[in-house]
């Protein structure tokens with residue numbers, strides 16, 4: 001086996017280990033409404049949900065809420081009940097992947113351009129549990145994941161949002177209108193670098209499940225994710241930002257040695 005495919009296998013097995021372990025811990029017969037995330041890691045987690053369901057270990061009336069077209073297909077192909085937030089606006093638990101998770105459980109999502117629906121589902125979930133391989137485990141956002149913060153925008157505004165993001169400075173203060181000061185630096189790059197995400201097998205930009213564009217914004221090391229999330233969301237035309245600050249309760253990481261670690265908001269129970 002080439003070293004490239006060996007390392008790819010290691011990544012896949014660590015995704016699978018983390019996702020299955022998180023499902024085994026959190027999805028059970030009392031789960032009635034399950035948020036199903038997007039990306040490649042959640043595929044392993046959802047496979048485990050389907051196994052448990054078929055073994056009769058889950059609620060027979062389990063409802064799954066998709067966070068993207070991709071997860072809708074996963075749910076319907078498995079024959080599980082698929083519904084939307086308009087029918088079930090309260091979710092027991094959501095299991096989802098992440099592009100990077102910091103030491104405080106803030107994360108970047110949207111590598112698959114699904115972060116609007118992912119955040120909408122996460123925000124009404126009693127718990128958001130992240131599942132990821134070891135490459136996503138980070139101290140500061142923007143250090144392991146170097147593809148930028150995904151920002152979903154209304155197409156009409158993409159240039160003005162790009163301009164607005166480029167004009168942010170590390171010490172810009174999105175809360176100055178409220179008389180809040182002394183918040184320090186949000187990020188460490190002197191000028192953010194910003195790109196419109198271009199599709200791979202289609203000419204032109206990526207178009208999200210909601211008909212919008214995605215901008216990837218690079219800030220270097222992100223020192224204050226909550227403040228940067230606010231600064232970006234204030235821009236007219238921004239629909240959602242791929243920074244999830246203070247949303248997740250746990251992150252399960254598959255490690256290179258085959259073990260799984262859990263980072264939780266309850267510091268007593270951290271295993272990493």
Ligand SMILES: O=C(CO)[C@H](O)[C@H](O)COP(=O)(O)O
Pocket residue numbers: 037038039040041042096097098099108109110111112113114115118
């Ligand atoms: O946020 C997401 C999609 O918008 C994904 O959850 C994130 O990109 C992680 O994907 P993967 O599990 O394939 O690494």
